[in-house]
Every structure is written in C-alpha cells, then in structure tokens.
Amino acid sequence: MKEFELKYGCNPNQKPSKIYMKDGELPITVLNGKPGYINFLDAFNGWQLVRELKNATGLPAATSFKHVSPAGAAVGLPLTDIERKIYWVDDMGELTPMASAYARARGADRMSSFGDFISLSDVCDVATAKLIKREVSDGIIAPGYEPEALEILKAKKKGNYNVIQIDPDYTPAPVEHKEVFGITFEQGRNELKIDKEMLKNIVTENKEIPESAQIDLIISLITLKYTQSNSVCYAKGGQAIGIGAGQQSRIHCTRLAGQKADNWFLRQSPQVLGLQFVDKIGRADRDNAIDLYIGEDYMDVLADGAWENIFKVKPPVFTKEEKRAWLDKMQDVALGSDAFFPFGDNIERAHKSGVKYVAQPGGSIRDDNVIETCNKYGMAMCFTGIRLFHH
DSSP states (O other): OOEEEESOSSSTTSOSEEEEOSSSOOSEEEEESOOOHHHHHHHHHHHHHHHHHHHHHSSOEEEEEETTEEEEEEEOOOOOHHHHHHTTOTTSOSOOHHHHHHHHHHHTTHHHHTTEEEEESSOBOHHHHHHHHTSOEEEEEESOBOHHHHHHHHTGGGGTOEEEEEOTTOOOOSEEEEEETTEEEEEEOOOOOOSGGGGOOBOSSOOOOOHHHHHHHHHHHHHHHTSOSSEEEEEETTEEEEEEESOSSHHHHHHHHHHHHHHHHHTTSHHHHTOOBOTTOOHHHHHHHHHHHTSTTTHHHHSTTTGGGTBSSOOOOOOHHHHHHHHTTOOOEEEEESSOOOSTHHHHHHHTTTEEEEEEOOOOTTHHHHHHHHHHTTOEEEEOOOOOOOO
8 A cells, every 4th residue: 555545634624635655555554444644643653652662671661642633652561459440440350561552551540541552562462452442542553453352343443443454574764754835854863772782871979770760761861752742751560650751932831741650649649439329420520520520620520419410429529638649659750851950940840749860951051950859869860961842
C-alpha cells in the first residue's frame, strides 16, 4: 500500500486528506477501522516512543496518546495491589508485562487518556486486549496481534475500532520534511539515543541516582522527546505520573505536570480508596468524580442532590490539610525537562511533589540558582546537555 485515503484532515473541512509514501510502501497495515489524520499522528509518534522505551529498558512499553502528546507512558513492571485498584484492573487476574505497561500508561492520567490512541512496543496479547476492551479508546498500533486479541479489538466500537499493524523493521529516511503555509521545512530526524550515559554529569552535592531512578529519568526523557514543547515529565516506578505539555512557560509545565502527579498519588490515599460508588456507575463518571473530589471543586460531587447519584455513602471533605499531609509521603520521584530550567522556582514546585532526581539540559545563566535549590532539598540533578523540543 503506497497511500491511504483519510476521511478528512485535522478538521472535517480540511479535504482532501491522505497519508502516502513518496518512495516505497507504507510500513503499516490497517487491520480494522479507518484511522484519521490525528489518529495517525498519535500512532506514529506513540510507536516511536514505545520502541525507544523498549530499546532503552529491555521491557515492554506502552503509551496512551491524545492530541499528539502522551497522556501516559510506562514499561511493563508488575503492579502493586494499590496500583491495581487505582487503575481499575484489580478484577483482571494476573496481567502480562504488556498489559501491565498499558494499565500504567492509561492509569497515570485517566481523564486525559479518555478516547486515547494506544501504542505498544510488542505484540498485543489477549490480556492487554481484554484491558483495552473496557476503555474508551480510538485505536491502537502495535507490531502484531495474537489472533484472539485481534478479534477482541475488532469487536470494539461496533466493529469500527482502529487497529494498525506496523512493520517493526521500518526505518525512515534520515531527513524529514514538513509543510507549513505552503513552505517546506527540512531537518535531520531526531535520532538521539537516550540512555544511562546521558545521566552521568551530576552537578549537585548529592551524586546518588539509583538504578530505579535512572530508569524513571530515562522514561521521562524519552516521553519528553515525543511531547509537544515546552514539556516537563514526572516519573516514578516505571511510568510517567504527570506530563505538562505545550505550555509557553516552563514553570506552567512544571505546575501542570506536578498537579497531575499529585492527583496520581492522591488517588492512592485511604480517602479515595474508601469511596463507595453507586452500582453500575460508568468508568468515565467514576474517574471524573474522583478528579473533582480531590480537587478544589469537590462540592460539585458532595453537594446535596449531587452525591446521591455518585456515592452510596456521602464521603467527608478531603481537606487541604489532609491532602498536603498525604502528599508529603510521596518520595523519590524523577523529573525530566525538555529544555533548561531558567529559575529555581521549578525546583521549588517539584519538591512539593516529592521529586528527588532531576534530568535537564542545563545551560541557563541561572544554573547556579537551580543547583543551589536542588542542594537545599538534597536532590540529585544531572545535566544532559541535550534539548528535546518536539513540534
């Protein structure tokens, strides 16, 4: 297949639309559905991300993409009992590494992952397909599918679920092109290899970055490589837990990603785990209720006449003081940034979300201030010397 016709481009008024190869065949086979323009953007960016995560860690990797940035990315480490609960997979039995990776990627920011496009580094197995079956998702790209898994996925969305198979051996040309306003841009592909060698220039007083933190920093940096800039990524336990993307100010990225990381941890608190939902509440409604309950608009779900539709028993207010006390328990979080931190205020915000390990390019005229702020909190920070802008 040399080209694939699309229904429309980014918006319904943008016609005609297609993807095609100037030379050779497309490296994909559409096994089901009819993916659109944005679907393919998410699929191809996501595939690159998980392929790099797999190569860097040796573990199966998954990502959940929305609007050309990842909402979550993870490798296939086993889930704790609490993680199984907050990702709503505690009734799924034993999960394969591939299924664990997607449960983590989807579970990091379930609000943003609603209607996602999934990318898997390895063959989609039955356990992963069964997990995907229950979620609202637009499609998936993977290097292959077990026969039963493919049948499960084909049945989604009344038979219209988008399933793409990609040739894992496909290598794009070293120079890429993009057209904007009738003008063609050309650049060398970003083939930068992100690995542990990039983490060796530790510039803080604390020089200790353990193996687990190195994996988390690599996950954060590879995630940032395919996240619309400016971007910041918090990671812990083999997964991204908060991604702030596409902000004009780096501190806003740090705050946005930090708030998402906080929400991830607050969902593990006894107050949230103890919520008693009414029977047959939808998964999206449940996620939205939790998001409101742990946020500033908690009365939207606790007001009389509202809570009865969500909870069997009216939960108490999760106070600001209780939330802060719980968040103070979050430790050993890793943080990556796609460009240098210009001020120490980013580190101050990161500290509130338990960050202990930082990877950033360095090169700001205020590097000394950023290092000093890290030293104040005993953080270990490395300068990678590499910027990771992506647009």
